[in-house]
Amino acid sequence: MAAHRWREGWVAWRNRLLSDARFQRWAAGFPLTRGIANRRATALFDVVAGFVYSQVLTACVELGLLERLLRAPTAAAELAEDLSLPLESAERLLAAAAALGLAERVGDGRFALGPQGAALLGNAGLKDMIAHHALLYADLADSVGVLRRGRGELARFWPYAEAGGARAAAAEAVSAYSALMTSTQPAVAAEILHAYDVRRHKSVLVVGGGEGAFLAAAGADAPKLGLILFDLPAVCERAQRHFESRGLSQRATAIGGDFLTDPIPRGADLMTLVRIVHDQSDQGALTLLRNIRSALPSEGALLVAEPMSGAPKADRVADAYFGMYLLAMGRGRARTPAEIVSLLREAGFGHFRRLRTRTPSLLSIIVARR
Numbered sequence: 001m002a003a004h005r006w007r008e009g010w011v012a013w014r015n016r017l018l019s020d021a022r023f024q025r026w027a028a029g030f031p032l033t034r035g036i037a038n039r040r041a042t043a044l045f046d047v048v049a050g051f052v053y054s055q056v057l058t059a060c061v062e063l064g065l066l067e068r069l070l071r072a073p074t075a076a077a078e079l080a081e082d083l084s085l086p087l088e089s090a091e092r093l094l095a096a097a098a099a100l101g102l103a104e105r106v107g108d109g110r111f112a113l114g115p116q117g118a119a120l121l122g123n124a125g126l127k128d129m130i131a132h133h134a135l136l137y138a139d140l141a142d143s144v145g146v147l148r149r150g151r152g153e154l155a156r157f158w159p160y161a162e163a164g165g166a167r168a169a170a171a172e173a174v175s176a177y178s179a180l181m182t183s184t185q186p187a188v189a190a191e192i193l194h195a196y197d198v199r200r201h202k203s204v205l206v207v208g209g210g211e212g213a214f215l216a217a218a219g220a221d222a223p224k225l226g227l228i229l230f231d232l233p234a235v236c237e238r239a240q241r242h243f244e245s246r247g248l249s250q251r252a253t254a255i256g257g258d259f260l261t262d263p264i265p266r267g268a269d270l271m272t273l274v275r276i277v278h279d280q281s282d283q284g285a286l287t288l289l290r291n292i293r294s295a296l297p298s299e300g301a302l303l304v305a306e307p308m309s310g311a312p313k314a315d316r317v318a319d320a321y322f323g324m325y326l327l328a329m330g331r332g333r334a335r336t337p338a339e340i341v342s343l344l345r346e347a348g349f350g351h352f353r354r355l356r357t358r359t360p361s362l363l364s365i366i367v368a369r370r
């Protein structure tokens, strides 16, 4: 029997068992299965309640609760008065935050910052990410509608993803997403620079490099590396200002253009696509990869880094989160490394290497050569 037939049979048998109410009652009571049954029930409830958990988090971020708990443990009555909330609402919020590890009961009716809250405050990008989720949540309140239309209001946040949007993107249209990309970039840059030694190259061109946060991190890692950025003209103006504020204006160059229709600037022996391919259609990605290949010297390398599907423990991030996010955004999808390699091969690249990252749910990396 073919392996997939065997698997289909096993899955059907297992599902008959798991959906049987009598089996569920038995498994919850039998000592050897009780633990598994409990874990599965909790995991299922987490899926059921995930949207509510996210809204508790949103309220904590919007109300500045985590910063407040970091400064000093707080009781519900103080919180209620300071935030003009009914006492009962303050109690509910603190209890919900504590249940999710964002806050922690420290006795005497007071709450301190919890371990998840502390981890969140240590990652400025995550807070900005949560704040911009308001659009995504509004879309996903009608998830079937997003699935039917293949896009949502989130598309307004990413104007370059709309038809003709890259050409038309004006300064005010790129500011919100560019700022978000900059604040979420440090963790991404750290992963890439840990996995790949950019010092082996003479110069790097970051294609779709945003305001240059990754470029600046690479430059700090490799003081002799030439630094070039290519992005839409309105984003390049922002990058230029960032270079000035970081004392990089003599060293780094920003070139404005459309990476799907303009030639990619030549001269760099390393080119990067960081969080770029996943918001392109297959056709767009192929055009971009071909464009890059024709500008890359024969000894050059292209580094592709983004969350990919199928990496260990990455499926929830890539397939559930980014899958729905990119659908609401109206373009792109999380691809497996094999799918990206297949696009690279079709674009004419011949050698591929997958790099190990410390946090595969955040990022996978493929390095391609001609």
Ligand SMILES: C[S@@+](CC[C@H](N)C(=O)[O-])C[C@H]1O[C@@H](n2cnc3c(N)ncnc32)[C@H](O)[C@@H]1O
Pocket (backbone or CB within 6 Å): 160, 166, 174, 181, 182, 185, 188, 207, 208, 209, 210, 211, 230, 231, 232, 235, 257, 258, 259, 260, 273, 274, 275, 276, 279
């Ligand atoms: C998701 S952001 C990633 C930014 C940056 N690489 C990072 O990881 O922070 C995508 C970037 O690609 C740029 N971009 C999108 N379409 C483009 C196009 N057709 N030509 C040039 N840049 C483009 C956007 O302006 C944006 O800066």
